[in-house]
Amino acid sequence: MEKEQISVFDILKIGVGPSSSHTLGPWRAAQRFLRRLDEESLTDEVEQVQIHLYGSLAKTGKGHGTDIAVALGINGDDPVTIEVNMINPTIDSIKIDKKISLGGKKEIAFSFSDDIVFHFTESLPFHPNALTFQAFLTTGKAISETYYSVGGGFVTQENEEIGQDNQVDLPFPIDNANELLGWCIRTGLSISDIVLENETAWREEKDTRAQMLRIFEVMKDCVYRGCHTEGVLPGGLSVVRRASKLNKRLLNGKFYHDYQSWVEAIRSGGNDFKHILDWVSCFALAVNEENASFGRVVTAPTNGAAGVIPAVLLYFSVFHHDIDDEEVIHFLATAAEIGSIFKKGSTISAAMGGCQAEIGVSSSMAAAALTECLGGTQAQVLTAAEIAMEHHLGLTCDPIGGLVQIPCIERNTMGAIKAITASQLALRTDPDKTIVSLNNVVKTMWQTAQDMNSKYKETSDGGLAINIPLSLPEC
Structure with missing residues (x-):
């Protein structure tokens, strides 16, 4: 097969x-x-x-x-x-x-x-x-x-050969983290460079780069739109959008007229921990409020977890330096490879694995990508991915009213912050002395998914979904 x-x-x-x-x-x-x-x-x-x-x-x-x-x-x-x-x-x-x-x-x-x-x-x-x-x-x-x-x-479809219509001759075939690291050691290439080499089997390099930059533009547009849209989310829970109000409060009257001047206004507020923490949360809230409103988002690797990677990417862009196209491309390439490893070895479906399969995977992806862009070694990148997922293991999916709102939107803020923390820890870690590998965590996540009661897997039959009394209208 x-x-x-x-x-x-x-x-x-x-x-x-x-x-x-x-x-x-x-x-x-x-x-x-x-x-x-x-x-x-x-x-x-x-x-x-x-x-x-x-x-x-x-x-x-x-x-x-x-x-x-x-x-x-x-x-x-x-x-x-x-x-x-x-x-x-x-x-x-x-x-x-x-x-x-x-x-x-x-x-x-x-x-x-x-x-x-x-x-x-x-x-x-x-x-x-x-x-x-x-x-x-x-x-x-x-x-x-x-x-x-x-x-x-x-x-x-059942019994359908996976990817049967899209098989290509990949220069670096990868099924798990050990194989990825092996290719990096043998070639000296970064994780993102390995990924970009593989992408040439599907399309020309210029097309890959153009599509990745297009993805970044959609992410930026989504964050900016979410930070400037007020109102109540659809579905009957009467969830009030928070990103726009938080954006106004944090900027405190600062003038801007487009995305870039908005970023400059954010930067002018300084670099203290609370300021950065507020903005990372704001970025993530903005995306997932847009997502809950049938807005345009980037699935990364799912819609319910779509805010984590943009929030961490904007954290890097806004509070470290103006990132160039190459850094964007390498960030997204690294993130995507980690997501791919989880899909191959476990699942990215909350109906199969709970929210560890969504927020957990997205946090792992973002942690790895940030670590590479901050100069981490290939082994440290994988360590960051492992740390982020290790602390999402067992996370349930229990959406109230079956809506991707509570607790989903806030969970994106948690996933983003954990990704940044995991990256910082990995950059201060000697990977040769780590006890838990990314492969160990992927395997454990899949075992946890199989053991998890089905009512905690995106059914709204358990958890918060049954403990919050609601009277939702038929829709």
């Missing part, structure tokens, strides 16, 4: 919130189903489509916008290019007209209440995030496909 090959852009994806596994993944699954219909020349024969959601996708699907995502996917919209301010009007139109455009090619009748079916008490054995698409044809026949959203926006 072919080994899994994961690109930087599999781990870092531009998309729409609030969840990579419950929004982006189902959206991509809908697009795959449409391609199947097109490939078999069946689109013109379709008269009805139904979508069945199982397990975690059913239990927290409305809070995570799964129904919205599959409808937009069937409608022919793409999460990377859709204008986010058009999401609600598009969904409202589908609901009112009771019609949907099948891939933008053919209009068919569609009812949100009847054609999206939530199977709250039924799960499929392959993965908790399962959904089945059915297309009923004018001939009386039906086409059915089942997909699994396995975390981070990745979608697969």
Whole structure:
């Protein structure tokens, strides 16, 4: 069987919130189903489509916008290019007209209440995030496909060969941290240089660099937008946005007119610990408030944990020095490789492993990336990743009301701060004397995920989700 090959852009994806596994993944699954219909020349024969959601996708699907995502996917919209301010009007139109455009090619009748079916008490054995698409044809026949959203926006089918359509000849094949370190020792290359060499197997170097810089621009735009948007988050919890108010309080009337002058205003406040701590939290809050509002974010490695890496990257950019393009590229390349190692050896799906698979992995990614950019050795980079995850082991996923808001948004601030702390510890550590390796932690995380009670894995059946009395409206 072919080994899994994961690109930087599999781990870092531009998309729409609030969840990579419950929004982006189902959206991509809908697009795959449409391609199947097109490939078999069946689109013109379709008269009805139904979508069945199982397990975690059913239990927290409305809070995570799964129904919205599959409808937009069937409608022919793409999460990377859709204008986010058009999401609600598009969904409202589908609901009112009771019609949907099948891939933008053919209009068919569609009812949100009847054609999206939530199977709250039924799960499929392959993965908790399962959904089945059915297309009923004018001939009386039906086409059915089942997909699994396995975390981070990745979608697969049972018994599907991992990456079977994307196998390339990688100069440095890597499945775990020991193999990565081995390549670094043999070549003398940094972790990010190893990653960038591998990326050339998929595309030209200039295209890789351009896409990575585009990802950074989306991250910056998301932070800036989140720091300047007030209001209440959707979904019924009445969570008030905090990043904008914190931004105003911290700047205390300082004038700025764009992102760069905003950064200069932040820097003018000094470098004391409390000031930096407040801003790192503000950056993370901003991203995940945008994520909760169906905003444009970068999945890193998931949407629920999308604020950690931008917060740490901006910490480096704002409070160390103006980073150049090369530093951005090396930061993101290192972060993505650590995320890849966790996906191969454990999971980045909260429905499989709890929040350790999201905030824990993102914190590990950010710690490693920051350590490389601060001059750490390859072994210290891996030590930073290990430290960050070690102190997220066992973290549960218990979203209140099934929404990616409480405790998810604040957890991004914790993940970012832990990443910075892990990096500082690693830079002061002799890796030859460490007892716990990154491979040990990846293995332990997977064992912990398997042992964790299912009610603590993105089902809203346990933890905070059942101890906070709520009366949420139907949505």
